[in-house]
Amino acid sequence: MTALDLTPAADAAPVTSLLRFATAGSVDDGKSTLVGRLLHDTKSILADAYEAVERVTRERGGEGVDLALLTDGLRAEREQGITIDVAYRYFSTPRRTFILADCPGHVQYTRNTVTGASTADALVVLIDARHGVVEQTRRHLAVAALLRVPHVIVAVNKIDLLAWERAPYEAITADVATLAAGLGLEVTTVPVSALLGDNVATRSQNTPWYDGPTVLDLLETLPSGDEIAAALDADGARAVASGATPASAWRLPVQYVLRPQDAAIAPEYREYRGYAGQVAEGVVRVGDEVRVQPSGRRSTIAGIDTADGPLESARAGQSIAVRLADDVDVARGDLLSSVADAALPTKHLDAHVAWLAERPLRVRDRVLVQHGSALVQGLVSGITGVLDIALPGGTLDASIVPGGELGLNDIGVVSIVLAQPLAVEDYGTHRRTGAFVLVDPQDGGTLAAGTARAAEPGTGTDGYLSV
Amino acid sequence: MTSTTERTDVSPTSTTAAGLAAPAGPTTLDALEAEGIHILREAVATARKPVILFSGGKDSVVVLHLATKAFWPGRVPVELLHVDTGHNFDEVIEFRNATVARLGLRLQVASVQSYIDDGRLRERPDGTRNPLQTVPLLDAIAGHGYDVVFGGARRDEEKARAKERVVSLRDEFGQWDPRNQRPELWSLYNTRHLPGQHVRVFPLSNWTELDVWRYIEREGIELPSLYYAHEREVFERDGMLLTPHPSVKLRDGEATAPRIVRYRTVGDASCTGAVESGAASVADVIAEVAATRITERGATRADDRLSEAAMEDRKKEGYF
Numbered sequence: 001m002t003a004l005d006l007t008p009a010a011d012a013a014p015v016t017s018l019l020r021f022a023t024a025g026s027v028d029d030g031k032s033t034l035v036g037r038l039l040h041d042t043k044s045i046l047a048d049a050y051e052a053v054e055r056v057t058r059e060r061g062g063e064g065v066d067l068a069l070l071t072d073g074l075r076a077e078r079e080q081g082i083t084i085d086v087a088y089r090y091f092s093t094p095r096r097t098f099i100l101a102d103c104p105g106h107v108q109y110t111r112n113t114v115t116g117a118s119t120a121d122a123l124v125v126l127i128d129a130r131h132g133v134v135e136q137t138r139r140h141l142a143v144a145a146l147l148r149v150p151h152v153i154v155a156v157n158k159i160d161l162l163a164w165e166r167a168p169y170e171a172i173t174a175d176v177a178t179l180a181a182g183l184g185l186e187v188t189t190v191p192v193s194a195l196l197g198d199n200v201a202t203r204s205q206n207t208p209w210y211d212g213p214t215v216l217d218l219l220e221t222l223p224s225g226d227e228i229a230a231a232l233d234a235d236g237a238r239a240v241a242s243g244a245t246p247a248s249a250w251r252l253p254v255q256y257v258l259r260p261q262d263a264a265i266a267p268e269y270r271e272y273r274g275y276a277g278q279v280a281e282g283v284v285r286v287g288d289e290v291r292v293q294p295s296g297r298r299s300t301i302a303g304i305d306t307a308d309g310p311l312e313s314a315r316a317g318q319s320i321a322v323r324l325a326d327d328v329d330v331a332r333g334d335l336l337s338s339v340a341d342a343a344l345p346t347k348h349l350d351a352h353v354a355w356l357a358e359r360p361l362r363v364r365d366r367v368l369v370q371h372g373s374a375l376v377q378g379l380v381s382g383i384t385g386v387l388d389i390a391l392p393g394g395t396l397d398a399s400i401v402p403g404g405e406l407g408l409n410d411i412g413v414v415s416i417v418l419a420q421p422l423a424v425e426d427y428g429t430h431r432r433t434g435a436f437v438l439v440d441p442q443d444g445g446t447l448a449a450g451t452a453r454a455a456e457p458g459t460g461t462d463g464y465l466s467v
Numbered sequence: 468m469t470s471t472t473e474r475t476d477v478s479p480t481s482t483t484a485a486g487l488a489a490p491a492g493p494t495t496l497d498a499l500e501a502e503g504i505h506i507l508r509e510a511v512a513t514a515r516k517p518v519i520l521f522s523g524g525k526d527s528v529v530v531l532h533l534a535t536k537a538f539w540p541g542r543v544p545v546e547l548l549h550v551d552t553g554h555n556f557d558e559v560i561e562f563r564n565a566t567v568a569r570l571g572l573r574l575q576v577a578s579v580q581s582y583i584d585d586g587r588l589r590e591r592p593d594g595t596r597n598p599l600q601t602v603p604l605l606d607a608i609a610g611h612g613y614d615v616v617f618g619g620a621r622r623d624e625e626k627a628r629a630k631e632r633v634v635s636l637r638d639e640f641g642q643w644d645p646r647n648q649r650p651e652l653w654s655l656y657n658t659r660h661l662p663g664q665h666v667r668v669f670p671l672s673n674w675t676e677l678d679v680w681r682y683i684e685r686e687g688i689e690l691p692s693l694y695y696a697h698e699r700e701v702f703e704r705d706g707m708l709l710t711p712h713p714s715v716k717l718r719d720g721e722a723t724a725p726r727i728v729r730y731r732t733v734g735d736a737s738c739t740g741a742v743e744s745g746a747a748s749v750a751d752v753i754a755e756v757a758a759t760r761i762t763e764r765g766a767t768r769a770d771d772r773l774s775e776a777a778m779e780d781r782k783k784e785g786y787f
């Protein structure tokens with residue numbers, strides 16, 4: 001047993017950016033081992049946790065430290081030796097802080113991959129080098145495509161068992177590239193041994209034929225959603241400074257109307273009225289024109305406030321409150337947006353739906369649609385098809401087969417008629433305002449993840465479809 | 468915060484946290500704060516009667532701080548609830564009361580002591596009262612009709628917590644069913660529940676202990692003095708440094724001695740141990756935490772040591 005190096009990896013410097021990523025793989029591909037390896041090699045495992053795992057490994061008749069045990073949380077899993085639910089892990093390097101959604105691999109837990117991928121800037125998919133691309137790989141890549149995860153890292157694992165040979169890795173890489181092209185995914189493959197650590201956090205001496213990045217290199221350098229938003233903000237600020245109009249598409253779902261009145265923290269705020277929310281997309285600036293959805297009313301941003309003081313602009317991810325220049329009616333559930341490209345509110349939702357509940361979804365089922373902070377009633381008006389996860393067509397659209405109902409873990413194409421219009425947008429171009437969940441109107445359970453598809457032509461210019 | 472203690476830096480940047488030039492991009496703390504505010508606003512907006520569990524411990528203090536920012540320029544529109552074990556450190560209770568008064572909030576106290584006094588609960592043989600908090604907590608939730616209950620738990624604290632959702636559904640018994648959790652997608656939080664059920668909401672889910680301390684430094688958040696190094700009469704039991712307290716009587720062979728210590732968590736005085744530390748300021752604590760070798764709960768909570776699955780068992784039972 002070599003001594004564990006316990007030098008803290010994360011120094012106390014607070015100025016790091018945040019990357020959210022998820023992991024997925026089929027049973028025994030070595031996902032838990034890879035995650036344990038990442039935590040171990042970034043020195044994110046504290047001594048008592050490490051010792052506990054060492055002890056359990058010994059109790060089970062193993063040797064050394066089974067890194068997979070570091071991430072196996074719940075008792076049921078320990079009993080069955082499998083991962084059954086998304087577990088969130090936190091680690092950091094001097095460059096970045098990471099939030100890792102560790103998603104279990106079994107078919108019946110695909111809903112967890114959907115959960116983990118929905119917030120991910122990147123998805124790490126494990127492939128056992130001995131088996132190559134299997135059905136679960138296709139399923140995970142399909143989920144990544146459906147949820148538009150910006151980057152996919154395919155870790156081709158256990159290459160030590162193939163004597164570090166290049167040919168099998170190259171063959172898998174080619175298969176993955178074909179799949180990725182069909183799905184419109186940006187994918188990087190890396191040959192790794194999670195067990196031994198090769199190309200996970202440190203470059204392998206055993207793969208001289210590979211000169212690409214390690215898994216950790218990629219995680220440290222891929223642009224995060226927050227960084228992309230910041231770059232956009234900086235571009236806009238430069239444009240404003242130079243007198244040009246910044247490209248200003250932005251979205252702000254209204255979560256809460258701040259109207260303190262008697263509860264104001266100081267008398268000058270008694271009449272304050274601000275619309276609070278987290279910027280969903282783009283950069284909003286003081287002076288921007290505003291469209292209020294779904295009413296369509298217009299106004300101008302008079303001010304952007306935070307408890308720390310006013311701002312000139314706010315970008316995707318920031319939680320703020322805005323004041324409007326006019327006394328227009330705005331409530332929780334409304335979407336404030338830039339004017340030029342504002343979405344048309346619609347009462348007809350056409351979407352991909354990942355069904356996550358035990359009971360099936362059928363035509364004429366009643367659901368609640370949660371979109372941003374809006375919650376409206378919906379009626380399933382059609383189920384036009386179900387995705388064949390083997391992706392026989394090579395693309396999502398070409399792999400939809402006719403089907404009349406959705407079962408647990410199915411992904412289908414569904415139409416929903418809404419009781420009130422919602423400003424739902426195409427998920428392909430608007431990851432936040434194109435996303436929604438379906439909720440059970442009776443017990444309140446979360447039933448499905450939905451990604452809206454561009455409105456069909458002929459929906460009508462006002463966005464209201466007569467049904 | 469006064470800091471005169473000499474120490475060696477774990478990294479050249481550890482003392483300059485507040486003084487660094489603002490980075491171009493958003494920092495981890497910016498992202499975590501924005502997420503926490505979003506969660507608080509969302510859950511409060513959908514609640515009939517929300518409540519923040521407030522013990523005066525650092526995580527609950529940070530939740531409350533986020534709430535003051537989320538609802539600025541109004542007062543926090545949420546009541547506070549403290550499940551008082553009767554074994555609290557005096558400093559913590561004073562701090563709690565001062566905070567409540569400063570923010571003009573309403574505090575409800577559910578007292579474990581009164582349950583013991585009238586026989587509804589019995590003292591455990593080991594004297595630990597953390598496990599006894601469950602019943603008064605659930606009674607308070609039902610009695611006051613709270614439907615959204617904010618807590619300061621973090622997923623990095625312990626393995627079972629790593630799988631808990633930001634919004635966690637609880638049944639009439641406060642139970643958490645790890646096999647039947649709602650999927651949590653994007654930042655679309657589902658707080659719906661049936662009558663009798665409630666949801667626990669954890670705005671700090673994605674924070675680490677280090678994030679919490681860095682945020683305390685950045686925001687200048689005040690904490691009970693116990694969190695910083697001070698001289699205290701302590702004795703050793705089961706590898707922990709305990710303070711004599713009406714609930715923690717010295718046994719044969721145990722003797723106190725003055726040591727320079729601080730607390731990493733400030734719960735039940737009978738089972739919360741101090742650690743030897745010279746960290747007298749937030750910056751010192753950050754340096755210490757960054758270099759630390761033992762997870763927070765492992766270091767100081769005797770009741771978590773009962774079994775590896777102790778936390779999971781208590782969560783199923785409705786504990787925080």
Ligand SMILES: Nc1nc2c(ncn2[C@@H]2O[C@H](COP(=O)(O)OP(=O)(O)OP(=O)(O)O)[C@@H](O)[C@H]2O)c(=O)[nH]1
Nearest residue numbers: 027028029030031032033068083105158193194195
């Ligand atoms: N030789 C070799 N074995 C590996 C490697 N990675 C993982 N393994 C082994 O493969 C087995 C499965 O690994 P796990 O990490 O538990 O697999 P998993 O994908 O997390 O599986 P579930 O937890 O069941 O979803 C274990 O015995 C590991 O030690 C590797 O790179 N090389």
